[in-house]
Amino acid sequence: MPTENLTHILFSNWQHTLQPFGVDQVAAEKAFDDLIAAYSTPGRYYHTLKHIDRVFKTIEILQGYTTNLAAVQLAAWFHDVVYDTQAQDNEQRSADYAFDLLSNLGIPESTITIVTRIILNTKDHQAAVDDYDSQVLLDADLAILATNQVHYGEYAHAIRQEYGWMAEADYITGRQQVLERFLQRSHIYFTPLMSEFAEPCARGNIQGEIQSLSAFEREK
Numbered sequence: 001m002p003t004e005n006l007t008h009i010l011f012s013n014w015q016h017t018l019q020p021f022g023v024d025q026v027a028a029e030k031a032f033d034d035l036i037a038a039y040s041t042p043g044r045y046y047h048t049l050k051h052i053d054r055v056f057k058t059i060e061i062l063q064g065y066t067t068n069l070a071a072v073q074l075a076a077w078f079h080d081v082v083y084d085t086q087a088q089d090n091e092q093r094s095a096d097y098a099f100d101l102l103s104n105l106g107i108p109e110s111t112i113t114i115v116t117r118i119i120l121n122t123k124d125h126q127a128a129v130d131d132y133d134s135q136v137l138l139d140a141d142l143a144i145l146a147t148n149q150v151h152y153g154e155y156a157h158a159i160r161q162e163y164g165w166m167a168e169a170d171y172i173t174g175r176q177q178v179l180e181r182f183l184q185r186s187h188i189y190f191t192p193l194m195s196e197f198a199e200p201c202a203r204g205n206i207q208g209e210i211q212s213l214s215a216f217e218r219e220k
Contacts, residue, residue: 006049007049011032014032014035017073020070021107028105031104031105034101036049038081038082039080039081043085043162044083044162045159045161051144052076055137056076056140058143059140062136065135065192065193068133071111072137074098074102074111074115075114075118075119078098080122081098082097085162086165091119091120091122094119095115095120117131117134118133121137139191139198142202143198146197147201156209172216175209175213176214179209182202182206183203188203
């Protein structure tokens with residue numbers, strides 16, 4: 001379960017995000033409790049409330065690029081609310097979850113439409129050139145790739161734990177394919193700030209993980 005301090009910080013963020021919409025306080029608290037429960041389910045090691053907190057902190061840095069900050073923040077809350085490493089439709093189910101919950105809270109349909117679009121774009125981590133709101137969330141979601149080596153190592157280990165049901169050889173093959181696809185992209189990040197300052201570090205970390213996986217496989 002999350003620490004009391006983290007829960008307090010996230011609840012403040014949740015309230016702040018909902019404030020412009022005049023959501024009923026009791027309903028807002030119930031929705032928050034549901035989100036806490038979803039992100040605290042067994043089997044989550046990386047896609048937890050700590051991840052949501054990190055995403056929020058990065059959005060705060062990148063908020064100047066957004067056209068609808070509230071929608072980006074709401075999408076951050078819901079983008080991994082459904083997370084099953086053995087499923088292929090997590091993004092669609094997360095978008096559906098967001099649609100239902102936000103509709104019940106009385107969030108305008110126009111905002112919900114943006115939120116669900118952003119969530120669906122996390123499946124392939126691609127966004128249209130003029131979809132700045134998706135770009136900000138995608139950059140925040142992948143900010144972990146550009147962290148220091150210690151935190152990156154913890155991230156890579158947590159991802160492996162989430163795929164604990166996979167045989168080692170199968171995981172290495174699949175993980176290398178995912179990482180190689182990022183390296184093959186012309187850019188990992190969309191926003192100018194992340195492109196300039198985070199891109200080189202992210203590529204270095206990804207290359208390092210690929211090399212580590214290859215070395216581990218050779219030792220087997």
